[in-house]
Amino acid sequence: MIDLPDESDSRQERGGWIPGAPSVAAYVLDAREPSAIPVVIAAPHGGRAYPQSLLRELRHGSSVALRLEDRYVDRLAQGVATATGASLLLAHAPRAMIDLNRAPDDIDWEMFARDARPAGGLPLPSRRARSGLGLIPRRLAGMGELWRRRFGSQDLKDRLEGIHEPYHAALARVLSGLRERWGAALLIDLHSMPPLPSRPGGPGAQIVLGDRFGASCHGSVVAAAFAHFAQVGREAAHNRPYAGGYVLERHADPSSGIHALQIEIDRSRYLDSALAEPGQGMEEMVEDIAGLVRRLASVVADLGQNAGWPLAAE
Numbered sequence: 001m002i003d004l005p006d007e008s009d010s011r012q013e014r015g016g017w018i019p020g021a022p023s024v025a026a027y028v029l030d031a032r033e034p035s036a037i038p039v040v041i042a043a044p045h046g047g048r049a050y051p052q053s054l055l056r057e058l059r060h061g062s063s064v065a066l067r068l069e070d071r072y073v074d075r076l077a078q079g080v081a082t083a084t085g086a087s088l089l090l091a092h093a094p095r096a097m098i099d100l101n102r103a104p105d106d107i108d109w110e111m112f113a114r115d116a117r118p119a120g121g122l123p124l125p126s127r128r129a130r131s132g133l134g135l136i137p138r139r140l141a142g143m144g145e146l147w148r149r150r151f152g153s154q155d156l157k158d159r160l161e162g163i164h165e166p167y168h169a170a171l172a173r174v175l176s177g178l179r180e181r182w183g184a185a186l187l188i189d190l191h192s193m194p195p196l197p198s199r200p201g202g203p204g205a206q207i208v209l210g211d212r213f214g215a216s217c218h219g220s221v222v223a224a225a226f227a228h229f230a231q232v233g234r235e236a237a238h239n240r241p242y243a244g245g246y247v248l249e250r251h252a253d254p255s256s257g258i259h260a261l262q263i264e265i266d267r268s269r270y271l272d273s274a275l276a277e278p279g280q281g282m283e284e285m286v287e288d289i290a291g292l293v294r295r296l297a298s299v300v301a302d303l304g305q306n307a308g309w310p311l312a313a314e
Contacts, residue, residue, distance in 0.1 A: 016166035018093050019158040020051030026093045026163040029170050031177070036085030037297035038182035038304060040174050043190050044100035044167070044247060046074030047091040054097055057148050064146055068095045068137055070192040071267055072278055077190050079286035084293045086188075087174050091167060095137065096146075098159040100167050101189075101245040102128065102135040107156075111138050116153040135164075171251060179257045183304025186221065186296055187260040189247045190289075192267040194275075196241075205237035206269055210244035210262035216252035217259035224299045225261065228292045257307055259300060263289075 011033055016026025031040075050065060058064050074090045081088035091100055108129040109122045125134065132139035132146075136159070139145050171187070178185035196204030209225050211217050222238070229236040244262040252260035265285065272279040 013170070015170055016093070017162040018049055018051060018097070019155070019162055020053040021049060022162075024049050024051075024092060027089060027091050027167045027170060029087070029089050029174060030081065031087040031174050032085060035087060035178055035181055037293070038178045038184060038300045039084070039186045039188060039293055039297050040087040040089060040171070040178060041077045041081055041188045041190055041293070042089040042171060042247070043070065043074045043077045044091050045070035045095045045191055046072070046077065047094040047097075048074075049092040050094055050096070054094075058096065058146055059148055060143055060146070064140065064143060065094060065096050066276065067140055067143075070095075070190075071271060071275060072282075073190055073192045073265070073267075075278060076192075076265070076270060076282065076286060076289065079282075080290045080293055083286065083290040084297070086293055086297075087178070089167075089171055089174065091163075093163040093167075097136075098163050099133070099135055099137060100164060101191075101247050102133075103246045103250075104135065104160055104164055106135045106246070108132075108134045108136075108138050111136060111147070111151055112156070113150045113152055116151065116156070168250065171247075175251060175258050179304075182301055183307045184257040184259065184300050185304075186217070186300040187247075187251055187258070188293065188296075189244070189260060189262045191242070191262065191264045192270075193242065193264040195266050195268045196237075203235060204266075205235045206266045207234055207236040208238075208240070208242045208262075208264040209236055210239055210242050210248070210264065211260075212244045212248050212252070213239055216244055216248040216254065217261050218254055218303055220299050220303070221259055221261060221296055224295050225263075225292060228295050229288075232288045232291065234288060257304060259303070261296075265289075 013029040014025035018024045109117045175185045242264045248260045270282045270285040
């Protein structure tokens, strides 16, 4: 049975630290004990805690920061967690400093000083790193290079130890706890995206559901998600152009009861016309995503109860 939300049993954990602002936690985890539903909502790109030292190093200042953020997706996630009782993991460290949806070795080493690079030649950069959006973002279309200097080995060490490692350890821990209580757990990795172009015969999708082409969650979770968005009248797409990144790759393990779904939301649907501040659509979007979470929570609870029995869909 799914419990109703109860604010009295919420536990808040602050962890990690932000280089340049070591007194500021890199993330905040709100988790209920016992958990109300087998769902954790995470927002790895919603952080807005910018040390002044970081802003000084950016060639284009706060304009770059705004473009890299999943702007106010943390506020959207908070509203959904409050409405549903889901656990909530919010990054405070900004994506400009380190991208939590990238592997720790997904690095463009050309960003680093020669004495900070690996010995024996540079590894080939990944596609994401070549595009400028590796572990530490390097460039953006229309802006070019983002930083005024090359980084040193201590820069990378501090960002990994202060932000990346503690965030992912916290996420693994809360997922393990949910699975222990419910038999299965669901991670909803929440992101925002720019408006997508229109598709033949209709408008662009407002929502993109990513499950790494079936690898990160049971098919019943995706089916229930599409049914929900059809019911509330929001166009949804599957895996294209966003199938899910490192967070899903690292944490999803459906065969062991840990399911993960990346959800990209058209930010024009909940922000103002400048895509800078919360807009009139925020409340409605919170309501629609909360409805999704309630529906998926029941699906995942059923998967947990049936753990060990063969599933007809598999």
